[in-house]
Amino acid sequence: MATRVRPVSKRCAVIGGSGFLGRHLVEKLLDRGYSVSVFDIRQSYELPGVTFHQGDLCDKQALLSALKDVSLVFHCASPAPSSDDRLLFERVNIRGTQTVIQACLDAGVQKLVLTSSASVVFEGTDVKNGKEDLPYAKKPIDYYTQTKIEQEKLVLGACNKPKGFLTVAIRPHGIFGPRDPQLVPTLVDAARRGKMKFIIGDGTNLVDFTYVENVVHGHILAAEHLRADSPICGKPYHITNDEPIRFWDFMSEVLVGLGYPAPRFHLPYTLVYGLALLLLLLTWILRPVMSFKPTFTPMRVALAGTYHYYSCEHAKEHLGYKPVVSLKEGIARTVASYPHLRRGA
Ligand SMILES: NC(=O)C1=CN([C@@H]2O[C@H](COP(=O)(O)OP(=O)(O)OC[C@H]3O[C@@H](n4cnc5c(N)ncnc54)[C@H](O)[C@@H]3O)[C@@H](O)[C@H]2O)C=CC1
Numbered sequence: 001m002a003t004r005v006r007p008v009s010k011r012c013a014v015i016g017g018s019g020f021l022g023r024h025l026v027e028k029l030l031d032r033g034y035s036v037s038v039f040d041i042r043q044s045y046e047l048p049g050v051t052f053h054q055g056d057l058c059d060k061q062a063l064l065s066a067l068k069d070v071s072l073v074f075h076c077a078s079p080a081p082s083s084d085d086r087l088l089f090e091r092v093n094i095r096g097t098q099t100v101i102q103a104c105l106d107a108g109v110q111k112l113v114l115t116s117s118a119s120v121v122f123e124g125t126d127v128k129n130g131k132e133d134l135p136y137a138k139k140p141i142d143y144y145t146q147t148k149i150e151q152e153k154l155v156l157g158a159c160n161k162p163k164g165f166l167t168v169a170i171r172p173h174g175i176f177g178p179r180d181p182q183l184v185p186t187l188v189d190a191a192r193r194g195k196m197k198f199i200i201g202d203g204t205n206l207v208d209f210t211y212v213e214n215v216v217h218g219h220i221l222a223a224e225h226l227r228a229d230s231p232i233c234g235k236p237y238h239i240t241n242d243e244p245i246r247f248w249d250f251m252s253e254v255l256v257g258l259g260y261p262a263p264r265f266h267l268p269y270t271l272v273y274g275l276a277l278l279l280l281l282l283t284w285i286l287r288p289v290m291s292f293k294p295t296f297t298p299m300r301v302a303l304a305g306t307y308h309y310y311s312c313e314h315a316k317e318h319l320g321y322k323p324v325v326s327l328k329e330g331i332a333r334t335v336a337s338y339p340h341l342r343r344g345a
């Protein structure tokens with residue numbers, strides 16, 4: 001029997017495909033008939049239809065073998081924001097992204113979709129219904145954000161219609177869902193250590209939390225709309241759930257869903273932010289003798305106590321984007337996916 005040959009245009013690569021978002025993206029791409037090449041420094045699963053290439057994205061030769069016969073690349077690799085390691089962020093997010101672009105050009109890749117972040121415009125002060133034309137943060141709140149800005153500029157700047165190399169950036173915000181190693185585990189860890197009794201500020205600040213499948217949907221729409229005659233070339237797009245929620249209501253729903261009490265007592269924002277700065281200073285001073293990671297970093301306190309929600313009108317208009325999973329359903333699926341993090345488990 002003759003084997004069915006997939007068209008070349010249905011072969012894509014996901015750099016960072018072993019991660020939380022990357023794996024969800026890979027699964028949806030497979031559903032949609034793509035064959036996928038995953039490039040990552042670690043291999044976290046096996047799936048039929050996926051070829052794994054283990055390597056560091058700063059290594060162009062390693063990347064080139066993963067990009068063979070690939071016309072579309074998704075770049076969603078990054079060190080974890082909590083690592084706060086300046087040199088690592090600069091190496092991977094800036095120099096590594098330059099290497100990714102060069103490898104795409106050398107391999108004849110036609111489309112590059114970057115996972116950026118809505119945080120590229122966040123400076124620790126309120127952003128309400130922020131659109132894509134907000135300026136990049138002049139004083140980025142941490143090294144992660146600083147290097148995500150440089151990364152986005154590099155990818156969007158590399159868009160070159162005459163060369164047939166098209167790029168676009170997706171800016172998600174507060175991604176959550178099954179298998180997320182960051183949001184729910186950090187929250188539950190803080191709750192188990194009795195640190196989730198307090199609401200920072202008055203608790204009315206609205207923010208975006210975006211269910212992972214909506215973020216995946218935005219990426220695939222962007223890839224499929226990326227053509228030389230499309231207005232999306234070289235542009236960033238916010239992808240959110242389009243349902244801003246109070247930060248502390250979201251935290252409470254997840255905590256209560258997992259059997260923990262909701263935070264109740266209010267603490268002034270400036271006091272907690274000041275304490276977080278002091279704690280950060282202490283970690284630097286004590287680094288030669290001991291190392292510890294504070295739960296309440298200035299970045300987390302800023303995210304917990306300010307408004308940060310973004311408009312996804314441009315994505316609706318140019319990509320035909322509409323969230324596919326509501327916030328309520330996303331929270332329910334997420335809570336159900338963490339039985340091992342339930343209180344008493
Ligand atoms: N989680 C969130 O709330 C948000 C995430 N993002 C962005 O989404 C993307 C994916 O994030 P997550 O899935 O949450 O993170 P993750 O940590 O689960 O996945 C990142 C993947 O990148 C890989 N990686 C890191 N350094 C690498 C290197 N040098 N070479 C090859 N692979 C490398 C890791 O092994 C990991 O599998 C990142 O670019 C992140 O900046 C943007 C907005 C919000």
Ligand SMILES: CC(C)CCC[C@@H](C)[C@H]1CC[C@H]2C3=C(CC[C@]12C)[C@@]1(C)CCC(=O)C[C@@H]1CC3
Pocket residue numbers: 081116117118119173174175182183186187190295296300301303304
């Ligand atoms: C201890 C509590 C005050 C907070 C626990 C939850 C936090 C770990 C998360 C709440 C908002 C999240 C968030 C991100 C990481 C996890 C949180 C801080 C990002 C920084 C991830 C990377 C981005 O690009 C932006 C995200 C904004 C929201």
